[in-house]
Amino acid sequence: MLEVKKVKKIYQMGKVKVEALRGVSFYIDKGEFVAIMGPSGSGKSTLMHIIGCLDQPTEGNFIIGGKDVSKLNDDRLAEIRNKRIGFVFQQFNLLSRTSILHNVEIPLIYAGVKAKQRRELAKQALESVGLADRVKHKPNEISGGEKQRAAIARALVNKPLIILADEPTGNLDTKTGEEIIKIFYKLHRQGNTIIMVTHEAEIAR
Amino acid sequence: MGSNVINILPGTSKGWGGSISASSVDVFTLELADYIEKVSPSVKRVVPISQGSSLLIKGNFNIQATIIGTNADYQEVNNYNLALGQFINESDLDTSRNIIVLGSELAEELFGNNNPLGEKIKLFYQRRDYLFTVIGVMEEKGKGLTGDLNNQAYIPITTFMKKLSNSRFVSYYMAQAKSGKEAAAAVGEIEYFLIKYLEDEEQEKFNLFSQDQILDTISSVTASLSLMLGGIAAISLLVGGIGIMNIMLVSVTERTREIGIRKALGAKNKNIMSQFLIEALSLSGMGGLIGIFFGWLGAYAIAQAGKWPLVVSPISVLLAFGFAVIIGLFFGLYPAMKAAKMDPVDALRYE
Known part of the structure; x- marks a missing residue:
């Protein structure tokens, strides 16, 4: 379902060429829970960006849902990000000026879903992560754990093929981190494919 | 003033050393006014006007006013109605009577709320006194381009010429075209006639100002603004x-x-x-x-x-x-x- 084929990523830093990825290949099946680990500077982020269709490989192919995205233009990539990938960031990355509900609605807006249906779907997603009573709040009015749950709801709302989580517990204390991980386990049991970058070996196991 | 009014002004004679003398060329008589009226088919009438500044005196009170010597047609040409009494008529002109019609502001300044009709006022013009009887008051009018009409008084032109100015010549003419559409034709006719009559190819002895021209001037100013x-x-x-x-x-x-x-x-x-x-x-x-x-x-x-x-x-x-x-x-x-x-x-x- 998701295939990385001999992917190379080379950055041109002035006159120096930096090889962030040197021909990575792997395959992830539907319903897998995969952890990507490694020291900083090992190219985790670069790999995540390519899997997340935020960036394209210099060489090699990346296939998601049977579609090779390595040569697509900006607009096609935006569509793939919108419909097939759900992002969960370390920094939560919620828009601080709008309500939690609106934050969760954003992917639906870009998918062209009508306002009424949008609200319904966003509410359902928030309920599934236990935030039904926080829909009207702004991001700065809720706790870090709640923010990350809202971000997960946002990643889920368009029913993506994969959920891509980049150190989702990195900005949380141990206890809330555990709660967030439990949500990911639950999502995995429901049949979601999850790729997570993490430092914690325990989660990876 | 309507758009069919054309002012015919005497030209200013050129002074020495390139300066322009203020004295006007003496060519405009009462007879010439009638003549222009007769020979120009698009002109309805030509009203002669003599103008001067004078002091109006009633008892201890005096006020500066513009005295207009004119005839009965002035009222219609200027579309100017009376508030009280009557305007100058033909018999006033024939007998050069000492009668005066006051602008609204003058009447108010001199008489306040009292009825001015039949009252006598003194007119002090070039160091001589004349006694005039008020026969009418004009209605109030907005300020025109030519100044405050409410501050003018009207007397028969014959009275003005025989008694006040002692001159055969008037200050200017006001011609009225038969309609607004004929105004341009009237200007042409008057111009043609005066050039011939005064033998004045250079048009130095007269100037024509139609309302359209004045409006043109104003709109060109506003356009640049x-x-x-x-x-x-x-x-x-x-x-x-x-x-x-x-x-x-x-x-x-x-x-x-x-x-x-x-x-x-x-x-x-x-x-x-x-x-x-x-x-x-x-x-x-x-x-x-x-x-x-x-x-x-x-x-x-x-x-x-x-x-x-x-x-x-x-x-x-x-x-x-x-x-x-x-x-x-x-x-x-x-x-x-x-x-x-x-x-x-x-x-x-x-x-």
């Missing part, structure tokens, strides 16, 4: 536009991370572009609305202060608003494009 104001407005728009661009660029930079998040969630370049364009447009559109409101308020205040009618043309309002929006679009385009072209990875990393 509009041009200047338009120039100032254009500079303001340019400065305002650069202001909008600046604000939008700051906004785009400040919200780099937001742009990154939106792109990660599936926003296409055009989505980001339209978001920032709409922001610039609403900024300039709001500015336009506020500008229209204050512009109208300012116009209202000035109209109140100057007692002018308030005219705000819908076209100018639309034009102003349209320009504000276009400026917003034009100067919002670059920042919006800059936002749309951001790389999602870089934008997400931005602190």
